[in-house]
Amino acid sequence: MNISQPKLTTGILWLMAISSGLVVANNYYNQPLLGLMAKDFNVSESKISGITMFTQIGYAFGLFFFIPLGDMFRRKRMILIDFIFIIISLLSMAMSPSVELLFPISFIIGFTSVIPQLFIPMAATLATPDKKAKAVGFVMSGLLVGILGSRVLSGYIGDIWGWKEMYYIATFVMIILWILIYLQLPEVYPNFKGGYKELMFSLSHLFKSDPSLRLSALRGGLSFASLSAFWTPLVFHLEKDFHLTSGNASNLAGKFGLAGIAGAITAAFLGGIINKYNKSTLMIIFIVTIIISWFIFYSFGNSYIGLIIGVILIDIGVQASHITNQSIIFSGHPDATNRVNTIYMTSYFIGGALGTLMTGYAFEVFGWNGVTFVGGSIAIIMLICHLIFSKK
Structure with missing residues (x-):
């Protein structure tokens, strides 16, 4: 029996965009708070950086094992059930008595906070054909604002009240959001007729059969690894090299997220023009932008103006390459957008986790210069891979 899907109203679209931003923020609250956590539990920078790494690994696992289920089960039901685990994990983070428990809890936060990747294809499904791109772009904008705003908010809350209070606030926000979604979000019914085994095997087939998908996934992983290489040790850099207290460093690290608004603006602008230009050439420009940002971090990273300029450039480069990668994979598989997006x-996020792991140790052993070497090297490897494997 065919069940007609509900129409996408302005109110529902706003709910999806706001929800995407607030849920994805759960993954990024920890970054400006790492210094406070390290001080609270009396552990090293490299050890506490594992919180960010486990969150990113959890997100990657959630994307791979949970998101494909959106093609098999009712989306709203999935989202509401998942929210329960988000709430429990955030509350557990705030109440954790030891640093060892923070790592598995961070993994669960990442695993469950993948809901935005259900909202994006959901918006495309509910929108009329002539408004699909606009609807997806609107939800993506909410997600980007959530990423940027989360760092600002957590840095401020951490400085004023402490890192645990940030997670109590996040728990309350998720409870309110669950109620709104329960009352307002329409149901979207599945369109995949096979079982979970067939669904997962189809991911393998897509990955093996499409070189452009493999290259886009590689570029995406390397770009986020490079971005994570900056954000994870930033608070420690501000503490040690700018001689700030943990609270002030946390607050300031969060405020650097405001500079990343350039990336969100770029993403919104590029969404309508990237199809007019050669994507391979655009990708070279974006990767070079990331490399330049790391040169600035190395040369002027001990000044605020150098960090600000570098943040703007790296966010533009990463967000622009991200949008271009997604344009490539979605245009190649219009009937499998959920699954190629999962891949x-x-x-x-696997790339982001690796970038976090490497830069945590690099900062502890070699300081800020070690960080710039790792981040810059990742960007250069990304450029080399693109030049070798992209279609001429």
Whole structure:
């Protein structure tokens, strides 16, 4: 029996965009708070950086094993059930008595906070054909604002009240959001007729059969690895090299997220023009932008103006390459957008976790210069891979 899907209203679209931003923020609250956590539990920078790494690994696992289920089960029901685990994990983070428990809890936060990747294809499904791109772009904008705003908010809350209070606030926000979604979000019914085994095997087939998907996934993973290489040790850099207290460093690290608004603006602008230009050439420009940002971090990273300029450039480069990668994979598989997005975003966050792991140790051993070497090297490898494997 065919069940007609509900129409996408302005109110529902706003709910999806706001929800995407607030849920994805759960993954990024920890970054400006790492210094406070390290001080609270009396552990090293490299050890506490594992919180960010486990969150990113959890997100990658959630993307790969949970998001494909959106093609098999009712989306609203999935989202409401998942929210319960988000709420429990955030509350557990705030109440954790030891640093060892923070790592598995961070993994669960990442695993469950993948809901935006259900909202994006959901918006495309509910929108009329002539408004699909606009609807997806609107939800993506909410997600980007959530990423940027989360760092600002957590840095401020951490400085004023402490890092645990940030997670109590996040728990309350998720409870309110669950109620709104229960009352307002329409149901979207599945369109995949096979079982979970067939669904997962189709991911493998897509990955093996499409070189452009593999290259996009590789570029995406490397770009997010480079971005994570900056954000994870930033608070420690501000503490040690700018001689700030943990609270002030946390607050300031969060405020650097405001500079990343350039990336969100760029993403919104590029969404309508990237199809007019050669994507391979655009990708070279974006990767070079990331490389330049790391040169600035190395040369002027001990000044505020150098960090600000570098943040703007790296966010523009990463967000622009991200939008271009998604344009490539979606245009190649219009009937499998959920699954190719799962493959791409899983690689994206695995890359982020690896970038976090490497830069945590690099800062502890070699300081800020070690960080710039790791981040810059990742960007250069990304450029080399693109030049070798992209279609001429």
